[in-house]
Amino acid sequence: MIEIVETGPFNTVQDLGRQGYRDIGVSASGAMDPLAVRIGNILVGNDEGAAAIEVQTFPFGLRFDRRTIFAVTGADGAPALDGVELLSWCAYTAEAGQVLELRHPPSLARAYVSLGGGVDVPAVMGSRSTSLRGGFGGNAGRPLVKGDRIALGDSADIVPVPASGLAVVEPVVALRDVFPDFVDGTLPVRALPGGEHALFPDDGDAFWSQTWKISSRSDRTGYRLSGEPIKPTTSIEMRSHGVVPGVIQVPPGGEPIVQMSDANTAGGYPKIAGVIECDLWRLGQARIGSRIRFVRSTHAEARAVEQAVARYVEDVRNTSAMVKRALRAMA
Structure with a gap:
């Protein structure tokens, strides 16, 4: 369980989206930065499509009520646990009672908090994503508010706890050869x-x-x-x-x-x-x-970029699995 202690409007629960219902007028929803959600979930030992918290209005804070592995991905702001600054794109373990804070990022728009076991809200049409326009999914179909208490799923990675510091090179750096940089801002x-x-x-x-x-x-x-x-x-x-x-x-x-x-x-x-x-x-x-x-x-370029991203995700997945196997062997 987590408790929301500080938030702004439009922060929601999102996963990779509600697929297969557009023919009946249901939007897919899902994270605006799905790559950040996939990587965050891999870091904390979840399925890549597990629900996370999308933060687009800052500051944001949550309190843990049990030992929990978490990762903050996406936006380039430095998260803090009980006031101690952490790295983004890195797995950490929080103890019961500790507070995670996300400050306003310097340039990007959205951060994602992935939590061991995933955010455990009811699935609607196969997804836990919030549809704000439809008023369903996520946390009762609405943005998170201060005082919300949100359940987490069970996580096999809590015992033994993965080492804090399991991190990845963020996509904008790791994939700089396939994603063109800003030109004059x-x-x-x-x-x-x-x-x-x-x-x-x-x-x-x-x-x-x-x-x-x-x-x-x-x-x-x-x-x-x-x-x-x-x-x-x-x-x-x-x-x-x-x-x-x-x-x-x-x-x-x-x-x-x-x-x-x-x-x-x-x-x-x-x-x-x-x-x-x-x-x-x-x-x-x-x-x-x-x-x-x-x-x-071109379609060929789009396919090449897709393959490069797939290789990056696979490399993160394999590295994470290798580290966790080593930790279990040492436990």
């Missing part, structure tokens, strides 16, 4: 031309060539982008069609919307492009006001 985001790309003049040049800003009207459903409006060459009426996270639609006002984790299940705006899946976690870590620029990609 602007995040490059790779995308593929969408179904209605041909409707926009000059091969969509106004979309690809300019720098966009993530608007204050953005949330987990979609990032609204501010910039020079783009318009199709002709006005068209479209029937609603299925959309998924990463799809970039252009409403009549001409400022694109990138569908995110709580993406609508259908929509009728023209689709100019789609963010490649492996770049979505970086976009999920971009704050309101961040500048982004779309880079035209």
Whole structure:
């Protein structure tokens, strides 16, 4: 069990999402940075899809009521246990009564707290993710509030306790060869031309060539982008069609919307492009006001990035398993 001692709005329980129900209008939800959740869960000995806490408003704090292994991944702020600063992307063991604090990170948007055994809230449609718009899943379908007491699942890794300090090189460093760095403070985001790309003049040049800003009207459903409006060459009426996270639609006002984790299940705006899946976690870590620029990609490049991420996760999984086997042998 953990108790929430400090929180802000929109901090929720999330896992890797509620798959397979978009045909009946149910959004997948899930973590905005799923890679951080996967790595955090591996570090604490959970299945990669176990539920964690997504923190996007800071400061945040929780108190442990039993000995618990935990890891903080995602955002680049330094967590602290009873005031002692810790490393992110590293497994630690907390004792009963200790308090974990997360301060405002310097540049990224979201941190994830993975806990041994996972956050044990009821699964709804196969997922423990919170759907704020639907009011279900997670902790009674709502954000966490001060005083909430949340159960944890059983963890085989509590006894023997894995050594504190089992850590990984964070993805942005380990995968720097496949994820382009910021250019003059602007995040490059790779995308593929969408179904209605041909409707926009000059091969969509106004979309690809300019720098966009993530608007204050953005949330987990979609990032609204501010910039020079783009318009199709002709006005068209479209029937609603299925959309998924990463799809970039252009409403009549001409400022694109990138569908995110709580993406609508259908929509009728023209689709100019789609963010490649492996770049979505970086976009999920971009704050309101961040500048982004779309880079035209290919299916081959998207596949190569996917394979590089898979190798990274597999390496973390294998290393973690090896260390834990050694610890059990020594116990």
